[in-house]
Amino acid sequence: MATELGPTPATKPASGGTPVHHAPKGVGEDNQILSQGKWASWLLAPTIIALGIVIVYPIISAIIMSFQKDAGLDPATGLFTEGGPAGIQNYVNWLGQQCAAPGGGTVACPPGTLGGQFWNATGTTFLFTAVTVLFETILGFWMAMIMARTFKGRSIVRAAVLVPWAIPTAVTAQLWLFMFDFNGIINKLFNVSILWTGSEWPAKWAVIIADTWKTTPFMALLILAGLQMIPAEVYEAAKVDGATAWQRFRMITLPLVKPALMVAILFRTLDALRMFDLPYILTGGANNTTTLSILVINQIRQGFNAAAALSTITFIIIFLVAFIFVRFLGANVVEQSGASGKGKK
């Protein structure tokens, strides 16, 4: 990831204890870096090897698989199709929503098949991501601003905020499924009779509301950490100078909290793009709530290689979004995570 693209690379503190980058390097310092480098590689080796086995290896084999044909009975013809190299056919099929035709070649996938759901699933995934992250940012910012104030019972609010975060998503999904039931509390409370999981938009809203409830606390806590790094004197000075509350928010809070906010938004965006548990349990992906992750899971049992191509596409989409965030929106994840809490001494 691009690490030097932060807003203020010039003021970056030297990482670690010894200020190697400031003074002209002497021979002794060079040796020190060398021995520290040796130490570091020993200490990092287990982690790198472990991640290599559980992440890099599967990724590479997924990419290799994605260029293979799926062997097995062709559902359309009932004939056995051989495996073997497929080139980019799997990708072409997903992106063009093409399915294997009975006489060889491809035709547009009939509605209802997995192959015909790619762009719908992509749209749904992005819709969920955009709407939930927007809601979570606004709500989370508001919650953080409240929690940053001093008032009696503040610690209770801060503890309560952790409750939705601590409940496993599978439980959250069942809980909201129950509350969204036709006879459930939500219909009763708002005096409506909506079959929440029965048609497209109510189902989508059900997922969005449940996800917002579950993940806003994470956002609020990250923003709160950012808010608490702003010194109170800055606000005092602005007050003395006659800045209104809105001016203080716009000219002080927002710019100073921006690095933490951008990282929070990036984390939530990447998390929302891979959303699976909630729609899978809440709606089962019905009524156009199938996300890309659900589509991959549904495809696995119908053909590994096509599923591998789809999961690679999903991975590339998420990677691109992360890249755009880091490159163009100045979300400096590496430094922010390094400098979280207080500034280093």
Add this chain to the structure above:
Amino acid sequence: MTTSTASTELRARQDAGRKTAQNREKWAQARTYISAAVILVWCLAPAYWMVVTAFREVGFTYDTSVLPTHVTMDNFTTAFDTSFGNRFGQALLNSIFIGIVVTAVSLLIGVFAAYALARLNFRFKFLVLGFILGASMFPGVALITPLFQLFTNIGWMGTYQALIVPSISFVLPLTVYTLTSFFREMPWELEESARVDGCTQGQAFRKVIMPLAAPAIFTTAILAFISSWNEFLIASQLSSDATQPVTVAIANFAGAQPNQIPYTAIMAAGTIVTIPLVILVLVFQRKIVAGLTAGAVK
């Protein structure tokens, strides 16, 4: 005469000004409390509804009175009942076992990496940090397909190791970067003093730093355990009836009638799964605060 009216006028205006300021202050306080109450209700009401429903008789599943009514413990018995094919008790043990193994392995490996990233200067440091952060944001579905095929081929489907190994892919990065930011805030001068007194870097790490790092490691362990405990995607595909964790058991919870979701029993199961977690989180919250203030005092 004129001067005295002027001064009374001035005082009146000052009084008025002070009163408006006080009123504004009071109003701001009131708004803070109203907002805090809204946050409390928004965060706690659904969780409260889960607990209330967990204690309600099955026949009154859809009762919408806010206070507990028709209180019973039956749902908790039903949650552990295996006659409809649910294995909630077994799933609880599975989740605890998987969580402990994943947490222990991740900490054992990750603590060294975090030390190197927080303390040592070396080339490619930002690259390594970036790789680890990227790994933690990695989509689970990108791993599941090849693993599904691999585990099918080597006969690992439905085994514990098939659930533990993929979990390390997201718990280990989380462990490393949480520990790294904790380690950066520790009083490392002590390490240097130990080295001046003749310890090697390894001894300084073992004898001085490890005891100091214990709270940080404990907090990280809780975070790691929670993220393993909450995992659903991988477990839903790679576990069997015998090894499934609680998340899968709760998602697939079956009732006596196939078309009726046994909500009260599910809410009871959800309550059992959630309460220890909420308690853990409150403990962990205090640890974090303690860790931060200890760093600020130095």
